[in-house]
Amino acid sequence: MMSSISVPQPKTFGPLGNLPQLNFDEPVQSLVKIAEEYGPIFRMDYPGRSELYISGHKLVAEVTDESKFDKRVWAPLAKVRAFAGDGLFTSWTEEPNWKKAHNVLLPSFSQRAMQGYHNKMIDLAVQLVQKWSRLNPDETVNVPDDMTRLTLDTIGLCGFNYRFNSFYREEPHPFITSMVRALDESMSSLQRLRLQDKLMITKKKQFEQDIRSMFSLVDHIIAERKEQPQEGADDLLSHMLSGKDPETGETLDDENIRYQIITFLIAGHETTSGLLSFAIYYLMKNPDKLAKAQAEADQILKDPVPTYNQVRNLKYVRMVLNEALRLWPTAPAFSLYAKEDTVLDGQYPLQKGDSVSVLIPKLHRDVEAWGEDVEEFRPERFEDPSKVPHDAYKPFGNGQRACIGQQFALQEATLVLGMVLKHFELIDHADYQLKVKETLTLKPDNFTIRVRARGGQPVMAVPGVVMEETTTQAKKKEPDAVNAHHTPMLVLYGSNLGTAEGIAREIADNARYQGFRSEVAALDDRVGKLPKEGVVVIISASYNGQPPSNAKAFIDWIEHADAGEFQGVKFTVLGCGDHNWASTYQRIPRLIDEQLSSKGAERVSPIGESDASGDFEKQVGDWTEQLWPDLARTMGLKLNISSNSERSSLSVQFVSGLAVTPLAETYDAHVAQVLENRELHDAGSERSTRHLEIKLPEGITYEEGDHLGILPQNPPELVELVLQRYGFTGTEHLVLDASGRSAAHLPLHQPVNLYDLLSHSVELQEAATRAQLRELAAYTVCPPHKKELEALLDESVYMTEVRNKRISMLDYLLKYEACELPFERFLELLPSLKARYYSISSSPRVQPEQASITVSVVRAPAWSGQGEYKGIASNYLANLQPGEEVVMFVRTPESGFRLPERAEVPVIMVGPGTGVAPFRGFLQARHVMKQQGQQVGEGHLYFGCRNPAHDYLYKNELEKAEQEQLVQLHTAFSRVDGQEKCYVQHLMRDDAHQLIPLLEQGGHLYICGDGSKMAPDVEDTLKKAYAEVGGHTAAEADAWLDRLQQEGRYAKDVWTGI
Known part of the structure; x- marks a missing residue:
């Protein structure tokens, strides 16, 4: 039941409510007009239900917070469930089959999958171009009809290897006739009173017959594939039949596969055909934009049939499609419900379960977000992705329930529009005036044009399969391990803040390429269990002369071990410390080295010592560089001593979907609420220190002297710089896979939002390391700039010009535009975003349910001389408002x-x-x-x-x-x-x-x-x-x-x- 909220509402008409104010043929456009009159939030009453509509970007930003709202299967979709069941589009998030199917199908929409679909997409696009090229000059093209043929055939062929052959039919395929009629009935029934609906017996029978017809075809496709499996098939159907949910290990049953196929046939062709039709309409009405798009197509599409990479380079064509989606999003609304009681915009209360519908065409015309020219067709709005107001642009829905096939749709639409622009002049023979037709989706109604071939090489055939290197995975292949001798290497670490652990994992990864069988563990995990086969490499820090928390038991063990206890063990040690603590500097690493050696172990490489207040990176690098020849000599191994340890082994595939950063799990962190955030300095101070009161999650306790660990976020301005440098919007989703380097801080093998990944998982502001500088130089194609970067590697220059000035890898990447460092390599080179620790400044004896921290806000002129330096965590915390959430954990100091x-x-x-x-x-x-x-x-x-x-x-x-x-x-x-x-x-x-x-x-x-x-x-x-x-x-x-x-x-x- 909708809660009573004070929002604008048009006049009601008795039991009909606001139903008479809707044009039944154009309900969405009716709602847009009402929004223009009543503002960004209004209410409509219908017989038996009430709807709240919003279209202002600030309100949308609130309701698209997935921690507070989730997708609601609103009335139109609820009717579609009669034939789409619990498919991805019509299921509730809590239904088991939604998550299961989402996980199973995600690989089908990765960038690598797009590459695999390319030639099938070409097959159908060529059919369209060939049809148009054979028309007589006075013959017209019904654009939405032909685009519907094209997109239906494309999803059929790419998804299920089924040919509807729509271009060879005068009438639509029977499946399409049934589907369109069923969709129309689903929409029409919503505009009828219940009594009217019960009297529509003929309509009901036809609806049921159409459902049976759709089920019959789809069940036939499934049965045929099961009876005659297609070896090597990599389409949607093969993924659904053989794929297992990585979370549950379960597969999809035949009924759900049926629903998914119907879902993709509906969503995969109706929306994309409308998008292409709107794009062609707006190009014809804007000759300057048309000329610009055709010029790009002529320049990039050199071959009669485009390659995958050529399509990816049609940047302006993609901007045209984005702008068409802004003006007329073909899926014009989505609905959400509140997970808990909440208040919108600080004044509109919602009860748990109350629903809100986002009116996307009006959202996309929000003047506050887009400017006064919202009705103009201006693709250049999307030229700079960092300037796109993402809360005001939702053509594919929101978050984890966004359209899983958006990459597929945009790839297909870019290919088709590019080919149309290259091969044809578009003629507005009837001076068409836009009329939008509404079903479940939007498209231009009765939109016809004429076309004239532009000359050049005709499209006569579909090319053979050409597999290009098209994902962002590094093109260079990993070197094979030299003489994979499989000698065991156990790399142990003692670390509180993660530095020693990170070095340990890096060494273990490199060891695999040297032919070792490496394993990583904390020192305490190997108490009493040091192997006498292979070699043990130990990386440990000291904390005020004491062992790290995960090395205490190990230290106690080796100190009390008998003489000769470690006979047969081969080992080496690297210590991490800070020389400012001279009395305890390297105490624990030295103790490990001395105890193991004195009790029988063989030292295979000298102990190394790295100093946090010195040239830490170089010291670690020098020790590691010497480690491999020492191991080769003392253990009689042939190793790849000269191999480049800075390999790229991270691959990136762009998909749809969401995942969470593993960092919170690493620290066993929890979400807490900020209760208070106040300034401690007086008004005259140029600096800032903040006092934050934090409400602890249930079950979290602390004692005086404990630390509060905070997982911060990178500031939006830094994230936007990365997105702008690589041409992303931040709305992309990707799956990361790492085979060689340690990437435990990254969410691997699962979809993650790109903006969230850059915000929560990596450090963007740390001083560039020598390894990063070497990579930047290697990928820089301008010789003078390459030399400038290489010069920074000099020992004294690096310390004075890079480290001491805190100039980051991102700073250099922005400075040197000729550096073509791939995004996946950039991501791989970034260190993990570290937790920041703050001494708790309160006592649980006063208020056990909350804790305070005292934060000095780092904000000062950058040592580089360029702009202002802002501490990541302190500024993040300084900007938190009461009521906002922070990810935290309690840590007892050693x-x-x-x-x-x-x-x-x-x-x-x-x-x-x-x-x-x-x-x-x-x-x-x-x-x-x-x-x-x-x-x-x-x-x-x-x-x-x-x-x-x-x-x-x-x-x-x-x-x-x-x-x-x-x-x-x-x-x-x-x-x-x-x-x-x-x-x-x-x-x-x-x-x-x-x-x-x-x-x-x-x-x-x-x-x-x-x-x-x-x-x-x-x-x-x-x-x-x-x-x-x-x-x-x-x-x-x-x-x-x-x-x-x-x-x-x-x-x-x-x-x-x-």
Whole structure:
């Protein structure tokens, strides 16, 4: 039942409601006129039902959010279910056969499938051209009729290898007669009262007879294929008969295959024939556009019959088709229902189950989205895909329920229109005035023209099959593994943030091309199980001298293993660290190397060490480059030492459909709601820090000191730059397949929306790596530009001009237009979009169902000197509004960043800037402890900022905590006019005689913030203070701080990116 909402509505007529205001022959056009009068949202009442229509792009953007709305099989489609059943177009999303058939059929609409269909499409397009070329000068062409013949025959041949032979019939094929009559009856019955409908006995009998006729033909096609299977067939029918749903392992039953065939015969020819007819009409009425399209066809279609690649290059012809679809989308509406109670545009409430219909012809004429010239035919609107207002352009529907065959339709239409333009002059002999005919679809009514051959080579025959390299899969073939010796290689990693794991997977992938049988696992997965066959390669990081979370058990095992335990094991180690932490730098990798070697294992290549604050990429690359010859020498293997490790092994096929990024599953992430997002800086500050309150999903808990991991999104402006560079719109769907390189962060073997892929899966802004620069140079055809890119590979030039200036691969790709890097290679070279971690700045003892984070917004002049640099995650979070959702997870840090178990234990907290975040949670917890009657120990908080007038975070809260005797507050300000710069370590130096005794008496020390300078400086200050206060040596001071950490009384929450 439709909820009562205050929306405009035309006058009603008693029990008929608004039915009299519809022209039964032109219901869609009637609704468009009503929308022009009543605006972007209005309501219509019909006997027994009510409909809400929308056509404004902002409203459409809301209802096409698939988390809140899903497809509704509205009244016209519900009638069609009588003969299309639960086919893709007429099924509800929750029906099992929809998802099953969608999964089974997706490969049939990939770009590679389009290539396979090309010659069959040519077969039928040639029949059209030959027919028109044989007409006498005074004979006319009924464009919609001939296009219907063409598109029906095309879907029949490509889909089921069945020839309707429509060009050889005076009358339509009986199947078409039955189908058209059944569609007309489905639409007409909606305009009748129930009593009238019951009295239409003859109509009902004819409807039932037409259904039987359609079923008879389709069942015959299915039975014949089953009895006489066609070896090597790669059409829709073969996929439906043999394909299995990858999710359930189930196949489609014969009844559902029948419904799918009927669905494709309806949708696959009615809409495309209308599209071609509208396109020809608008070209004839716009001679300048016609001349431009014909010039492109003449230039590109050099052969009498186009090749697949030539059709793909008809860019302006495709723009003509897009504009024709804008003005008259042949499928003119789609309907949705609300999954939950919601409010449209902040003012129109909808109850769960309420429906909304999108009136596409009016949406495509939304002046706010398209400009004042919405009625003009201007294909150039689609020249720059980044400027197409996607929320205002929905000719194929929306999201996962969008038309699965849109690639097929556009490929066919581009081919046919290109051939027509190349071979014929189009003559508007009767000055045709557009009249739109409405059935389930739209097309020009009684649209006739004359044609005249333009000369040149006639089309006389269909070419033989020529298989071109037409997907975006790399043309170069992968080198075969040299002497595939199948030596086992186990690559183990210890990694919290994914860097070491990524290196491990890269090595394992390269090993396969060197003939190894490689496997990847976390260190903890191989406790007690190091193989003595082959070689073990270990990649590990350290975290404040401690093992990563997935290496703790392994480290404990090897430390307590007996002498000789690893006799027979061959190994090598690569460490990841940060030299700013000199006392613990590479501690874990070195420990692994030493323990394995001392207990019997054979080191086959020297330990490597990579430094996050140094030339990390080069150090990893140098070690990896040396690994292969070392393995060849020590293990007596013949390896392909000179092979290029930067192979392209990612293939991209464009399809229809959707999938989700695997990153959320990798992190076990959940969707949470933003409750509050406020600025912490005063108005006079040039910088920004945001406080976000987040409502946690049910079942998610945390403790003070935990981190909130956030999966951010790349900003739209960056994504649009990629789309523009490669000529995509962002609405495309693709299936990725990787055979050689690790691509675990990409959604492989399933359809994904291109815009979502670029937004959620890859880093677009990281500084270009040397590997990326080498690839850019290799694909650059302009010699001077090639040399410029190659010059950046020099060690000193790279560091100063690329890495230190943070110039990305995308920046260089945009700068050097002569670089022809294929899209799939670009995608493969991009690293995974990393989760960002923020210290939780609240305590669950106050509000267990929500957590806060404190985010410094990175926004400053780019070090490259070009424009502004914006941090991906911080700006994403800064722009989130209350009520919006964020993907998050809770992570406990490895450093043991926890309050002491006993409240009376003294604590010293050091957190300048946003480093104060976890201590805000600590103070909230101490406040609750005190309220509960516990004795709270002495506390000191060292906080620093630039200027107390601008960026004193949580000033009122911190001062109140001091008044409540929860903490003594020590503040350092570094940018106050007339005062010397003061940092937290300066205050701690002055308080040395107070702090050192506290720590000696069992107090706990915490540092949070910058790990590159602040934290090391604080450590140096503390060690000097310890030496000075107690008269100790520097070595004793180092040992003292190490002892605090080993005892669990010193914890750091700092970041180095490993």
